[in-house]
Amino acid sequence: MNYSEKVMDHFTNPRNVGEIENADGIGEVGNAKCGDIMKMYLKIDGDVITDVKFKTFGCGAAVATSSMATEMIKGKTINEALQLTNKAVMEALDGLPPVKIHCSVLAEQAVKAALTDYYKKQGVDPEPIVGIIPDCEDCHE
Numbered sequence: 159m160n161y162s163e164k165v166m167d168h169f170t171n172p173r174n175v176g177e178i179e180n181a182d183g184i185g186e187v188g189n190a191k192c193g194d195i196m197k198m199y200l201k202i203d204g205d206v207i208t209d210v211k212f213k214t215f216g217c218g219a220a221v222a223t224s225s226m227a228t229e230m231i232k233g234k235t236i237n238e239a240l241q242l243t244n245k246a247v248m249e250a251l252d253g254l255p256p257v258k259i260h261c262s263v264l265a266e267q268a269v270k271a272a273l274t275d276y277y278k279k280q281g282v283d284p285e286p287i288v289g290i291i292p293d294c295e296d297c298h299e
Contacts, residue, residue, distance in 0.1 A: 161218065162252035168222035173229050176211040182279065185271025187291065188264050194220040196268040198228070202276055205235045212268070219258035223265035226250050231269055236276075240288065242269055267291050 161169075178199035188195040194216030201209035210232050214224040227247050231239040244262035248254050254262060270288050277284035 159255050159257070161222075161255070164226075164251045165219060165222045165254065168225040168251065169218040172221050172225040174211050174225065174232065175213065177213065178209060178211050181211075181272075183272040183274075183276030185268050185273070185275055187267040187271050188216070188220075192260070193217070194261060194264055196220065196224050196264050198224070198268040198272040200272045200276060202236065205237070207231050207234055207236065207239055216264075217258070217261070219254055219261040220264065222251060223247050223254070223261045224268065227265035227269055236273060239269055240273065242266055 176199075178201050181199040182202040183200040184197065185200075186195065186197040195214065196216070197213045199211045200207055210228045212224045212228050214221050223244075227242065230242055230247065230250060244259070244266040247262045247265050248259065251262075270291050274284040274288045274291065277287060
């Protein structure tokens with residue numbers, strides 16, 4: 159399988175790995191059945207994501223998409239983070255093999271799951287803002 163240099167870079171030197179103590183939002187997506195599980199932690203100050211960390215159990219593409227997604231939302235507003243798409247993550251990595259596209263979908267879902275958790279902790283219904291996060295099984299044909 160051919161991966162771009164950027165995918166290899168983010169896989170071998172992932173950015174923002176770890177956990178955030180007392181995170182404002184934590185999202186976990188994926189399942190053991192598909193083999194990829196992503197957990198994302200957000201620190202939010204006002205409306206800005208000041209810090210983001212992730213832990214991913216999965217293949218190299220899953221690690222690379224998690225790493226890239228965290229880089230893309232760090233320092234951004236919640237609204238900007240909500241605009242993040244799996245397509246944008248893939249483009250930032252110079253593409254993914256078709257069989258690995260679901261990893262970029264998981265990265266987008268992990269961001270949304272963490273923001274959903276953040277809104278719930280604020281006592282706000284996340285569904286009108288974040289939307290419904292599809293189940294991992296939906297991302298495989």
